[in-house]
Amino acid sequence: MSEDSRPLIAAVLGWPIEHSKSPLIFAHWFAETGIAGSYKRIAVEPGAFAATLDQLTQAGFRGANITLPHKLTALAAADCASPAAQSIGAANTLVIGPSGEVFADNTDAFGFIENLCAGAPDWRPEAGPALVLGAGGAARAVIHALLDAGVDQVRLTNRTLARTEDLAVHFGTRVVPISWNDRSSAVTGSGVIVNTTSLGMTGQPPLEIALDDAPEDAVVTDIVYVPLETPLLAAARARGLAAVDGLGMLLHQARPGFRAWFGRDVTVTPALRRAVLEAA
Ligand code: ATR
Numbered sequence: 001m002s003e004d005s006r007p008l009i010a011a012v013l014g015w016p017i018e019h020s021k022s023p024l025i026f027a028h029w030f031a032e033t034g035i036a037g038s039y040k041r042i043a044v045e046p047g048a049f050a051a052t053l054d055q056l057t058q059a060g061f062r063g064a065n066i067t068l069p070h071k072l073t074a075l076a077a078a079d080c081a082s083p084a085a086q087s088i089g090a091a092n093t094l095v096i097g098p099s100g101e102v103f104a105d106n107t108d109a110f111g112f113i114e115n116l117c118a119g120a121p122d123w124r125p126e127a128g129p130a131l132v133l134g135a136g137g138a139a140r141a142v143i144h145a146l147l148d149a150g151v152d153q154v155r156l157t158n159r160t161l162a163r164t165e166d167l168a169v170h171f172g173t174r175v176v177p178i179s180w181n182d183r184s185s186a187v188t189g190s191g192v193i194v195n196t197t198s199l200g201m202t203g204q205p206p207l208e209i210a211l212d213d214a215p216e217d218a219v220v221t222d223i224v225y226v227p228l229e230t231p232l233l234a235a236a237r238a239r240g241l242a243a244v245d246g247l248g249m250l251l252h253q254a255r256p257g258f259r260a261w262f263g264r265d266v267t268v269t270p271a272l273r274r275a276v277l278e279a280a
Contacts, residue, residue, distance in 0.1 A: 004098050006060040008037035010261045013044045013052060013074075014067035021276055022065050025254045028275050029266045037262050049073045053094070053102065062261040063095040065254070071137065078104030084148075088140045089170075092253065095260045105260075108141035111253025112223070113149050116192070118252075118268070119244030120219040125150035127191025127217060129176075132156050133183060133207065134196035135163035138223050142196050143171055155190065157183045158197075184210040191215070193236075195222045200230035207232050211239045222246045226280070247273060 012022040018041075026039035042064075044052045049070045056064060066074040071090035075081055078094060081104040085091045091104035116123060130146045132139055135158035143154050154171070157178040158164045164177040178186045187193055193214065199207035201224045209232070211220065220236035225246035236243040251268040258266045 004062075006062060006098065008035060008262055009040070009059075009061050010037070010063050010065075010257065011040040011042045011056065011061060012065040012067060013042050013049070013070055015044055015046060015069060017041050017043045017067070020067060021250060021279070022067075022254060024276055024279050025251060025272065026258065028272050029258055029264075033262075033264050033266065035262050035264060044070060046070075050077055053077055057096050057100045057102070061096060063093065063257060065257055066092050066094060075104050075106075078102045080104070082106065084109050084144060087144045087171075088137075090137055090140070093257045093260070095257075105256060106141060106144075107253040107256045108138070108249070109145035109148065110256060111249040111251070112142050113145040114252040114255075114268075115246075115248030116219070116221055116244055118248060119221070120192075120242045122217070123192060123219045123242070125152075125191075127219075128189050128215065129153040129155050129191065131178075131183075131186050131190040131193045132196060133194065133199075133209070134158055135160070135167050136196065139167065139196040140170075142194055142223070143167065143175060146192070146194075147171065147174055151191075155186050157186060185213070187211055187218070188213040189215060190218055193218060193220045195224065195230070195232050198224065200224045200232050202226050206230070211235055211241065214239070214241060216240070218242075219244060223249055225250060228277070247276065251276065 075091040079101045085104045085106040088106045093105040095103040130151045154175045168175045168177045219242045221244040222230045223246040228245050233243040
């Protein structure tokens with residue numbers, strides 16, 4: 001088999017893209033591994049995704065991370081897709097093979113579960129149902145991750161009930177829709193409670209949910225990481241529950257891309273967290 005002679009280059013594609021932290025993460029890993037790679041930030045207007053992917057392929061890029069609004073288009077543009085990308089219905093990582101074939105993956109689910117297990121090592125899928133708040137794209141990745149990890153049941157609640165029901169149809173009977181007004185009572189017996197809504201983010205109202213009835217060993221996690229300590233996580237800690245912040249999901253989801261494009265396993269360290277937080 002011949003060596004892949006393409007340059008060690010990948011990118012992140014989105015619109016807008018200035019805010020993306022991915023270049024920082026990759027710069028950290030290039031420095032750590034000594035790999036002389038390059039990772040570009042490329043603004044791709046809605047409608048320009050397919051043409052940009054062709055250009056990257058021609059230029060010998062090994063792949064790309066994909067962010068809003070292109071995650072669905074990226075999946076559709078690929079020649080084949082991982083089970084995770086198919087189940088979630090979106091791709092955040094594309095791997096371009098030496099002959100130009102494009103493989104789509106979704107590593108958000110991986111990032112979520114790795115972060116949860118790293119931040120709450122005692123959590124087990126058997127601990128009880130998961131309670132997921134929100135029904136957007138992030139919720140799809142979280143639900144896939146939890147079901148794949150072996151959680152028996154996901155209690156799903158969202159302000160707009162129709163979206164909850166759509167996801168229950170998509171994922172099947174292990175996902176149980178719960179009305180938004182009943183979210184506080186749904187913490188009873190839940191082994192893990194996950195916020196996937198934008199509530200709690202800087203500039204947004206906090207997520208209002210009472211954690212009083214959560215089991216003593218429940219884990220609370222938030223995919224919001226600005227601020228790092230959301231009101232939800234602060235309330236969980238005040239109640240004595242394990243709380244896992246959302247930054248690790250962002251960091252862990254980048255690992256499979258680095259492995260696929262640059263051939264090395266990388267890890268999430270306190271130094272990487274510091275580098276990303278200091279640049280914020
Ligand atoms: P993403 O793809 O990042 O998950 P999204 O599709 O815009 O983003 O979803 C945002 C989530 O936050 C949704 O679950 C949304 O609820 P709706 O489906 O009802 O819109 C939720 N969300 C945003 N603002 C909210 C608010 N003020 N109260 C309750 N939920 C809110």
